[in-house]
Amino acid sequence: MSKGLCGQLTFILCCIVVIFSISGQACSSSPEISPTPSLPASSPVSATPTAALTVAPTVQPPMPTAVSGSIEIISSETETDFPSSLTFRVEAESSYKIDSIKLRYKVKKISLAQVATEVEPEFDSDKHVETSWKWDTRKAPLPPGAEIQYQWLIEDSAKRKTQTSWTTLVFHDLRYDWNTLSDANVSLYWYTGSQSFGSQLMNAAQGGLDKLSDDTGAHLEKPVKIYIYGNTDELRDSLVYPSEWTGGVAFVEYGIVAIGIAPENLDWGKRAMVHELAHLVTYQMTNSPYGDIPTWLEEGLSMYAEGDLEERFQSVLTSAISGGTLISVQSLCSSFPADPAGAHLAYAESYSIVDFLIQTYGRDKMFELLNIFKEGSSYDDALMEVYSFNTNGLEADWLKYIGAN
Numbered sequence: 521m522s523k524g525l526c527g528q529l530t531f532i533l534c535c536i537v538v539i540f541s542i543s544g545q546a547c548s549s550s551p552e553i554s555p556t557p558s559l560p561a562s563s564p565v566s567a568t569p570t571a572a573l574t575v576a577p578t579v580q581p582p583m584p585t586a587v588s589g590s591i592e593i594i595s596s597e598t599e600t601d602f603p604s605s606l607t608f609r610v611e612a613e614s615s616y617k618i619d620s621i622k623l624r625y626k627v628k629k630i631s632l633a634q635v636a637t638e639v640e641p642e643f644d645s646d647k648h649v650e651t652s653w654k655w656d657t658r659k660a661p662l663p664p665g666a667e668i669q670y671q672w673l674i675e676d677s678a679k680r681k682t683q684t685s686w687t688t689l690v691f692h693d694l695r696y697d698w699n700t701l702s703d704a705n706v707s708l709y710w711y712t713g714s715q716s717f718g719s720q721l722m723n724a725a726q727g728g729l730d731k732l733s734d735d736t737g738a739h740l741e742k743p744v745k746i747y748i749y750g751n752t753d754e755l756r757d758s759l760v761y762p763s764e765w766t767g768g769v770a771f772v773e774y775g776i777v778a779i780g781i782a783p784e785n786l787d788w789g790k791r792a793m794v795h796e797l798a799h800l801v802t803y804q805m806t807n808s809p810y811g812d813i814p815t816w817l818e819e820g821l822s823m824y825a826e827g828d829l830e831e832r833f834q835s836v837l838t839s840a841i842s843g844g845t846l847i848s849v850q851s852l853c854s855s856f857p858a859d860p861a862g863a864h865l866a867y868a869e870s871y872s873i874v875d876f877l878i879q880t881y882g883r884d885k886m887f888e889l890l891n892i893f894k895e896g897s898s899y900d901d902a903l904m905e906v907y908s909f910n911t912n913g914l915e916a917d918w919l920k921y922i923g924a925n
Contacts, residue, residue, distance in 0.1 A: 591618065591674050591682040598670075602693045603662070603758055606655045608641075608670060613648040616676040623653050625670035627662070628688075629773045630742060630804060645677075657691075661760040663771040663778055664693040665709070665745045693747070693758055705740040706797075712750035713783040720786060721748060721793060728794030728825040732801055735878055736821065737887030741804045744775040746793060755780030770796040772803035791826045798825035802890075810896025814911075816852035817889075819867055820874030829871050836861075837868040841924045849873065849915040853899055873914070876921045881907060 594611040601607070608623055621643060626636040643651035662668075667690055673683045692698075696711040701718045706729070708722050725746065732738045749755040755778060756762040759769065768779030777796040781789030802821050806813050823829070829837075840846045847857075847866055852873075856866040878886055885906055892902045900910040909917065919925055 590614070591676055591680055593672065593674070593682065593684060596672060596684060596687070598689050600689075600691060600694060602664065602691065602695065603760055604656070604658055606657055606662075606668070606691060607652055608655070609650070609652040610672050610674075611648075611650045612672075612674050614676040614678075614680070615647065616678040616680070617645045617647055618649045618674060618676045619645045620673075620675040621649070621651055622673040623670060624673060625655075625668055627774075628667040628669065630775055630807065631773065658760050662691050663769070663774050663776045664691065664747045664758060665776050666691040666771075666774050696750075698747075705743045707743065707745045708748065709745065710748035710781075712748075717783050717786065718748075721746075721781070721790065724790035724794055725797055728797055729801065731827070732798060732821065732825050735824070735883055735886075736890070737883055738801050738805045738821065738890055740801055742775055744777070744797070744800050746777045746779070746797065748789075748793070749778065749780040751782045752780035768792050768796045770799035770803075772799055772807075775800055775804075791830075794826050795822045798822040801825075805890045806893045808894050808896045811893070811898065813890075813893045814853040814899050815856060816849060816866075816870040816873050817893075819856070820870035820872075823867055823871035824874050824878070829868065829875075833864060833868040833871065836864045837872060837922075840865050840869075841922060844924075846919075846924060849918065850911055853911065872922060873918055876918050877907070880917075880921065 591612060591614040594613060595609070596611075597609045599607040599609070608625075610621065610623075612618060612621070620640075622638055622640050624636050624638045626634050628634070639653055641651045641653040643649050667688055669686045669688050671684045671686050673681070675681045698709045698711050699715070699718055701708045701722050703722055703726060706722065706725050708718060708725065710718050710721070729740065749758060752767050755768070756764075756766055758778065759766065768777065770777050777793065777800065779789070779793050779796060781793065799818065799822055802813070802818050823833075845865075847862070847869055849869075852866055852869060856863050874886075877889075889902060889906045892905055897905070903914055904910055907914070
């Protein structure tokens with residue numbers, strides 16, 4: 521074979537070997553290629569961009585291109601107009617049009633389950649958006665100091681999602697410059713009166729709690745707040761639909777008391793504040809999704825926490841005993857009379873019934889009664905389990921105790 525022919529054959533064979541070698545490498549390495557999984561539409565964050573690798577389009581389909589960038593929350597703010605409204609604002613941007621914004625919020629309450637509410641404020645879809653939602657708190661009134669948790673959930677047209685972490689805000693009455701005093705589970709807020717005024721109220725609160733704990737075993741299980749307004753008029757101005765006689769309110773689900781106490785009415789204010797504070801204690805001790813407690817017990821414990829029965833109530837009770845006009849214990853299980861005279865007698869009797877149970881049967885029995893009510897027991901079943909008498913039996917023994925036979 522001639523040199524020229526040999527050279528041509530050698531060149532052709534070399535080319536075949538090179539082509540086979542390249543093809544062999546590609547075929548042998550293709551099983552090791554693991555395509556990056558595509559980002560599901562519901563993924564809350566965007567994926568890091570990944571280059572698509574194509575070996576042979578007829579064998580391995582091309583990978584989808586991942587979306588780059590992310591949704592940015594530029595600002596998130598709230599504005600309080602106590603007690604009328606609470607406004608939430610958010611500003612965000614993305615490389616794609618933002619087409620969904622939701623606000624999720626929940627109010628902190630003493631309950632077995634926290635329920636979150638979701639709203640969708642209106643806005644024009646764009647890459648840069650701002651929107652707000654105004655909560656009309658006149659329709660769902662909140663007390664001063666109520667705590668609200670909220671977060672934003674945002675999605676763009678590329679199906680990328682982001683959400684803020686839960687943020688807590690306090691629904692403050694910003695019309696006043698509040699002083700603060702805290703002791704154990706109680707935080708006291710006031711703006712009228714000296715530091716001594718606040719200290720005396722705090723001492724009264726702790727004294728009422730000690731009396732309840734020592735004599736009944738009832739105690740605060742969670743922290744509470746007490747807001748002292750400068751007078752009853754300013755208190756009513758902080759409420760959405762107050763009654764004209766409202767002097768203090770216990771928002772038991774929130775663990776908050778709001779009351780109007782002028783410095784010159786400190787003596788009345790101490791007792792009234794302790795009365796409302798005791799409602800928070802009783803609620804925390806007995807709150808149950810299965811039932812409630814009789815009104816005479818709830819109000820009686822609050823009257824008892826104040827201290828000895830005031831003369832004006834004692835006089836009403838004495839007159840009813842001598843005149844045979846006492847309200848039955850069965851009637852005192854539900855709402856009290858609306859007229860002032862009947863209401864005064866109902867409160868006086870409730871104090872007397874609670875005092876009878878504590879003085880006759882002791883602290884441990886009362887504590888047991890509260891715990892049984894927390895389990896959801898009926899009125900008569902609870903009394904029977906602890907004291908071995910029902911409501912009628914309680915009335916008979918109590919009447920003997922006060923000499924009303």
